[in-house]
Amino acid sequence: MKRKYLLLLTLLLTISFTFGCSSSDTPKASFEKYINAWNKNDYKTMYSILSTDSKxxxxxxxxxxxxxNIYDGIELNKISVMPEYPSSYKKDSKGNVPIPFKVTMNTVAGKVTFNDTASFKESNNTWYLNWSSEMIHPDLKKGYKIRxxxxxxxxxxxxxxxxxxxxQNGYIENVGIVPNKFTGDTEASKKQIADILQVDVNSISKKLSASYVQPDMFISIAKLSTDDTDKMSNLLKIPGIMITKTPARVYPLKEKAAMLTGYVQNISADELKKLKTKGYSRDNVIGKAGLEKIYEKQLKATDGxxxxxxxxxxxxxxxIAKKAPKNGKDVNLTIDTNIQSSLYDEYKADSGASVALNPKTGAVLALVSAPSYNPNDFVLGMPSDKWNALQNDANKPLLNRFKTTFAPGSxxxxxxxxxALDAGKLNIDEDKKISGLKWQENSSWGNYFVTRDEAYSEPANLVNALVHSDNIYFAKTALAIGKxxxxxxxKKLGIGQNLPFEYGLETSKITSNGSIKDDIQLAxxxxxxxxxxxxxxQLASIYTAFVNNGNIVAPYLNSDKGTQSKxxxxxxxxxxxxxxxxxxxxxxxxxxxxxxxxxxxxDLPLAGKTGTAEIKKSQTDTTGTENGWFIAVNPSNPKLLVLEMYENVKGKGGSxxxxxxxxxxxQQFGK
Structure with missing residues (x-):
């Protein structure tokens, strides 16, 4: 009987130990739960572990x-809490168990580290944390604030x-309303403001009715360029309107260099999540396109x-922590803004791409894509209707044309x-005896013919074929070279390979699949x-060989990193x-x-070549378009090479x- 009693007692003690001691029945278990919640920003769970007095x-x-508020303000992006658990728990004079710990935080001002001691109190077999504001930071006494x-x-x-x-770093105009000064017929004033700014009047009402709005606050409703003097003048006639200057990124050339520069915008939540450890904070801007994006690492400023x-x-x-501001580094380009502007202005309502470079040094003097967009609009705030209009514009102002590829034509x-000359496959004086406006190698071509625009009386030799841009002559020349x-x-000219250039470009190619299927394609x-x-x-860079004794010079854009005449x-x-x-x-x-x-x-003798590239589905397609090209250089003083390409020149005279x-x-820049 006594043995049964002992076995029963042992069993009861085992059950009591197993089920009566939960995981929170030790200071360590409670602190681990608190730390786990702390790491996850689960403040409600943290609070549940506080002692009754703390609550x-x-x-x-x-x-x-x-x-x-504190962690959001300091932009906490990582926290590490390292406790130092004792080998055995010893209560202090108040019956509490102390556990030292170390906290390390990554913040917008750098790393914050401190040591502290957590104090746990037992109540009903559970350990609770004696919390005070000093657990946020040891120097944060009651009533103190972290700023x-x-x-x-x-x-x-x-x-x-x-x-x-x-x-450049300039200013924009911040347009706002001060509610207690916005008097008179406010609904009429809102409509007037909306008409001037070309925005929805409801957006103004929504901003003014926000819960945080106070009578004497400046409520921002729009941003304007400093050039918008007429709008600002009209706005300031309305009671309650205030306009203040705000530092911002400014693009002086506007549309003329937009595809080159790109633009910046405020960093997004997703970007910040990825880049927090790279020194970014929620107040930063970041390059979204163009050189602003390509050179983001160099241009980036780190606020103090x-x-x-x-x-x-x-x-x-x-x-607690302090970090000095670090300015970004300038990017110095070879771009001549006067050439850049003049080239863009030539397009007017046309679309196309232009390249200007110094063919001796490789310095790129202009890169133009037209039409384009105003990058300042992204800084000022791009309304959704304007963004949709850009995306749906048939002229494709968001397409970077100097980055892409086109049929080069002649x-x-x-x-x-x-x-052909290098390979010994072409005699410059030979008359290829071409007659008529169409030609085919033999009857195996079926109904396919190579055509040309004119039949000329001179011998069909190289110089005349180039002067008259004879398609048939160069079709025959290609056949003589062989597929x-x-x-x-x-390929030796770099065609089919990425051009080593700071601004990523689409790769030029001779064929879509790496092989020429037949003689028609070769011709x-x-x-x-x-x-x-x-x-x-890349086409412009190949033309540099014609004024560099056969050497193709590498184009470059960054004057600090590029190498002249490489x-x-x-x-x-x-x-x-x-x-x-x-x-x-x-x-x-x-x-x-x-x-x-x-x-x-x-007085300015040029060497050049035109090209009219046909964009059509088949030889009999009459609905296709044409792109016009002209590349020119002054061989006697080769400091400027200009390539211009215009889309849709059919009916305008081709090239x-x-x-x-x-x-x-x-005439403007080549003398």
Missing amino acids: KSISQKDFVSRYE IEKTPAKRGEIKGTNGSYLA AEIYIDSNYDKKIKT TFKPITAAI DAFLSET DSGYGQGEVLMNPV VLIKDAFKPDTINTIINDLTQVVSNPEGTGHGAYMP GYVVPNVKSIF
Whole structure:
């Protein structure tokens, strides 16, 4: 009987131990639960572990809001709590168990570290935390506050040559309403304001009726460019309107360089989540497109910040963390803002792309894509209807045309000729005996013919073929080169490979799948049709070989990082070939019958090549469009090479539509 009693007692003790001691029956278990909630910003769970006396000193609502406000204010992005558990728990004189711990926090002002001691009290076999505000920080006594002050840093600016700016730190105008001064017929005034700003009147009413609005507050309703003087003048006539200057990113060239510079906007929540450890805070802007995005790391400014404890009497008690502001570094470009502006202005209602560069050094002087958008609109705040209009615009103002590729048309003919000359496949004096306006190699081509625009009386030799831009001549030349050689020689020029250039460009290519399927495709490729697609920057860079003894010079945009006259491809063409090509391209302009004669200037002799690329589904397609090209350089003083491409020139004179515009750029900047 006694043995049964002992077994029963043992069993009861085991059950009591197993079920009567929960995981929170030790100070360590309670603190682990508290720390786990702390790491997750689960302030309600943290509060549930507080002792009864602690809960009397602060409500759950105030507890949660205090942690949220402080951690949000210091922009806490990571917290680590490391306790030092004793080997055995010893109660102090009050019957509490102390547990030392260390806290490390990453904040907007840098790392914050402190040591403290948590005190646990037992009640009904459960351990609770004796909490005070000093657990947020040991120096945060009751009634004290944690404050933060930021010192703005300056984002690096994007500069062109001669101290000109493409993106700079300037000001915008912040338009707001002071409610207690907004008197009279306020509904009529709202409508008047909405009409001036071209916004929905309801958006103004919504901002004025927000719960936080006080009678004497400045309620921002819109932002304007400093150029909007008429709007500001009309707005200031309305009682209650106030306009203040606000620091902001400004793009002086507006649409003229938008595709080049891109733009900045406030960092998004998703971006901040990824970049918190990179020194970003919620008040930062970040490059969203163009060079602003490409050079974000260099341009980025890191604001200074100080976190400190303030007494009831607005007295700074102690600085917890402090970080000095760090300005971003400027990006210095080779861009000549005058050339950039003039090239863009030439497009007016047209669309296309332009490249201007120094063919001897490789410095890119202008990169234009038209039409475009005003990057300042993104800084001022892009209304959804305006953004939708940009996206749905048939002229595609958001398409970066100098980044993409196009059929080069006849501008590719000098490249075909140079390849053939180097390979010994072309006699410059040979008359290819071409007659009529269409030709095919043999009857196996069926109904397919290579066509040309005119039949000329001169011999069908190289110079005349370039002067008259004879498609048939260069189709025959491509066939003489052969498919494999044509592909391998164009590859040596970098076609089909990424051009090493700061601004990522689409890759030029001869064919879509790496092979030329038949002689028809090869023939078409010889005069820049078929599947040939060229990026404007890469095409311009290949043309530098014609004034650099056959060497292709690497284009560069960043004057601090680029290397002048860096040879990208050495001996791309032989010297004799170059002399022949450049002399013939001079005839394209100087000869009255030349397709580029519209750019002829006796005092500024140019060498150039036109191109009219047909964009159509088949040879019989009459609904297709045409893109017009003209590339020119002054071979006697090669400091400027200009490429202009215009879309949809059908019915406007083809490439002849482009020639006068290139001439105008040389008249302004090429002498």
